[in-house]
Amino acid sequence: MARAFIAQCALDRLLVLPTGQAWHKATQPLSPAHHRVAMAGLAFDGLPHTTVDPRETRRAGPSFTIDTLEALQAENPGAQWFLLMGADQWARFATWHRWRDIASTATIVVADRPNHSGDELSKSLQNTWPADAGAAHAVPLQWQPRPLSSTLVRSHIEGAAGQAHRAWPMVPPAVARYISQHQLYTSTTP
Numbered sequence: 135m136a137r138a139f140i141a142q143c144a145l146d147r148l149l150v151l152p153t154g155q156a157w158h159k160a161t162q163p164l165s166p167a168h169h170r171v172a173m174a175g176l177a178f179d180g181l182p183h184t185t186v187d188p189r190e191t192r193r194a195g196p197s198f199t200i201d202t203l204e205a206l207q208a209e210n211p212g213a214q215w216f217l218l219m220g221a222d223q224w225a226r227f228a229t230w231h232r233w234r235d236i237a238s239t240a241t242i243v244v245a246d247r248p249n250h251s252g253d254e255l256s257k258s259l260q261n262t263w264p265a266d267a268g269a270a271h272a273v274p275l276q277w278q279p280r281p282l283s284s285t286l287v288r289s290h291i292e293g294a295a296g297q298a299h300r301a302w303p304m305v306p307p308a309v310a311r312y313i314s315q316h317q318l319y320t321s322t323t324p
Contacts, residue, residue: 135218135245136181138277143216145185145244149206150174154197176308200232203239215240218275221247224302242272242294247280248257 140148141199152170164170167188190197203215217240219227224244227233236242277316286304305313313319 139218150186154193173309198231200235202321218243
């Protein structure tokens, strides 16, 4: 997905931002931030022009995308911004904190999930973009979706009594080793 995003948007740099305190997942506990940052570093290691940026994990209180975008804009005046999100988040985008400001700051690029056609997503983007969003727009990511999700990876590990090697086909081997070493996604997760 990251490679498709970089190519389609002709990105000079890809920033991967593990979330801090996810306001929209208040009922779901997240793995500790330092583990998520470390796993992101391992997962994206070797992808040219890609940086894992931990700023959201260091921010007190809820992580809001607009706060991150405004900070990045201040650091990089004149840069053009693209925000990649999944179709599941796109469906809830109008509930995001200051979503109109996000939409006017960045081009939204939406990655579809498996079992949907690209045509369906394109129609959804055209038909659901709020009329009052102004000149902002969303575009579909041109890629071949894979049947993967963080929920699926966690459930495979949990179902295998914490045997992270079960996740190897789904995550890079270095990430699977990290999960195993730190006993993540088990009942004994630190």
